[in-house]
Amino acid sequence: MTQSLSYRDAGVDIDAGDLLVEKIKPFAKRTMRPEVLGGLGGFGAIVEISKKYKNPVLISGTDGVGTKLKLAFEWDIHDTVGIDLVAMSVNDILVQGAEPLFFLDYFACGKLDVDRAANVIQGIATACEESGCALIGGETAEMPSMYPVGEYDLAGFAVGVAEKDELISGKDIVAGDVILGLASNGIHSNGYSLVRKIIERSNPALDEEFDNGKTLRQAIIAPTRLYVKPILSLMKKLKIKGMAHITGGGLTENIPRTLPENVVAQLDAKSWQMPKLFQWLQQEGQVETAEMYRTFNCGIGMVVIVSANDAQMAIRHLEDVGENVRIIGTIRARQSNEHQTQII
Secondary structure (H helix, E strand, O other): OOOOOOOOOOOOOHHHHHHHHHHHHHHHHOOOOOOEOOOOOOOOOOEOOOOOOOOEEEEEEEEEOOOHHHHHHHHOOOOOHHHHHHHHHHHHHHOOOOEEEEEEEEEEEOOOOHHHHHHHHHHHHHHHHHHOOEEEEEEEEEOOOOOOOOOEEEEEEEEEEEEHHHOOOOOOOOOOOEEEEEEOOOOOOOOHHHHHHHHHHHOOOOOOEEEOOEEHHHHHHOOOOOOHHHHHHHHOOOOOOEEEEOOOOHHHHHHHHHOOOOEEEEEOHHHOOOOHHHHHHHHHHOOOHHHHHHHOOOOEEEEEEEOHHHHHHHHHHHHHOOOOEEEEEEEEEOOOOOOOEEEO
16 A cells, blocks of 8 residues: 655655744744734734824835855854844835835745744844834745755845835935945845855964954854944934945945936045955955955945035934944036946
């Protein structure tokens, strides 16, 4: 007689999935907002828009962690990549003036390791809590033979809300405006294919002290900085004309995304010191300076553009709420079709 088969025989453990949901419920509960009308476990999550908004619009974003995950697998470090996942989406929608409202995650693997997945999702919940963003649901997909043993993939989806007449579009940016740079935590979540290539070539001592008490391994895997609460508080103090989250494409390619076509962001490379980690990457990889600026954040994780009259007030406020911020350039008129980020 042919043996009866079960889903578990095919490699999918429903009980493990149920156990994971139970494990992550306390993490998710800490992220809840008053607008959330249903908890984890339903077919869909229900969220209402706060009545404090008069003419609300929704702003959405999605992203992943990229090949930084390959280092997480290799080094068996899983408690920070969830922070990266949230930060990449909430920082993106923030630049248009959105208050993050809720977040959903997608965790896919070949065989579900409940403790490892819970570790990842706890990082997601931590970042949501820090951003004031509710973790209202997600999907855990166990797909045998789709992924190598011990590996998984992550995707995240954030939705925020803003007043329609307070959206930040960059349309009011003019020559003479000031460019502020908020410090990054490190590489954040972009450029890791090059980072991994440099590590492979250099074969460094990853666990020796490298910078400010951190090992090189710790510096490389450090999670993306969350800018939500500092920026939202600044928006209540003054008019932000434009912002850029410095992700893939680095400083060179991200800043133009917030600029009108008739201006250029002129950055002064001497206005901030490239952190030691980026100096190491450049030296070990023999990476040209222009390539550094178009691949990495080089120490500047978020750019904020304000009028010259508001610049000092903005700096004082951001410093008061814990940000390391400085003036890194100015806006000037564009000449012909020159690139809209110039670093001198």
